[in-house]
Amino acid sequence: xxxxxxxxxxxxxxxxxxxxxxxxxxxxxxxxxxxxxxxxxxxxxxxxxxxxxxxxxxxxxxxxxxxxxxxxxxxxxxxxxxxxxxxxxxxxxxxxxxxxxxxxxxxxxxxxxxxxxxxxxxxxxxxxxxxxxxxxxxxxxxxxxxxxxxxxxxxxxxxxxxxxxxxxxxxxxxxxxxxxxxxxxxxxxxxxx
Numbered sequence: 001x002x003x004x005x006x007x008x009x010x011x012x013x014x015x016x017x018x019x020x021x022x023x024x025x026x027x028x029x030x031x032x033x034x035x036x037x038x039x040x041x042x043x044x045x046x047x048x049x050x051x052x053x054x055x056x057x058x059x060x061x062x063x064x065x066x067x068x069x070x071x072x073x074x075x076x077x078x079x080x081x082x083x084x085x086x087x088x089x090x091x092x093x094x095x096x097x098x099x100x101x102x103x104x105x106x107x108x109x110x111x112x113x114x115x116x117x118x119x120x121x122x123x124x125x126x127x128x129x130x131x132x133x134x135x136x137x138x139x140x141x142x143x144x145x146x147x148x149x150x151x152x153x154x155x156x157x158x159x160x161x162x163x164x165x166x167x168x169x170x171x172x173x174x175x176x177x178x179x180x181x182x183x184x185x186x187x188x189x190x191x192x193x
Contacts, residue, residue, distance in 0.1 A: 042080075067105075146170055156180065 014033045021040045028048035036056040041064055050070045057077040067087040074094050081101045088108040100120045107127040115135040122140055127147040138158050145165040152173030161180055168188060176184060 011030045012034050016035045017039050018037045023043045025045040026048055031049060031051045031054055034054045036059055038058045040060045042060045042062045045065060047065045047067060051074050052072040054074045056079060060080040061084050062080050063083040065085045067085050068089060070090045071094050072092045076099050077097045079099045081099050081104060083103040085105045086109060087105050090110045091114050092112045095115045096119050097117045101124055102120050102122045104124040106129055107125050109129050111129055111131040111134050113133040116139050117137045120140045121144055122142040125145045126149055127145060129149050134154060136156055136159050140160045142160060143163045143165060149170060151170050155175040157175055157177045
């Protein structure tokens, strides 16, 4: 695997990106079979990239626009993804592990076999998503929004879901703990003595 020192906008295949600061606008290119480690993309516009079969760790994508793209067989580990915009993207076989995704936008996404493990998703938006095999494990999800998103069979029982923003009709089939059910009862207007 070749280590490269800069991104020039050409497709990247089977390369190592490490300790880079990436700036600028990238119209369209693909990242395939790569390892990205300790890179800072926070001052770049990556709206035109597709990523597949790639491992991304300890990297900063805060406030980057990655909307309307495709992400397949990719792992994000210990990444800063605060405020990232994934709006209307396609996701398949992707794992987020120990990432900070506060204020993220997944609205309009199609998520297939996507896992969030030990992630911070506070104030995130998952509006109007389509999903199959979506998992949240031990995540902080305070004030996360699920508007026009069915939550049937999603298990949030080991997550912090304080102030979840979801219409009552979308709660049907959601899996939660006993304590969480008490908190969600406030959405139904139930008063507990």
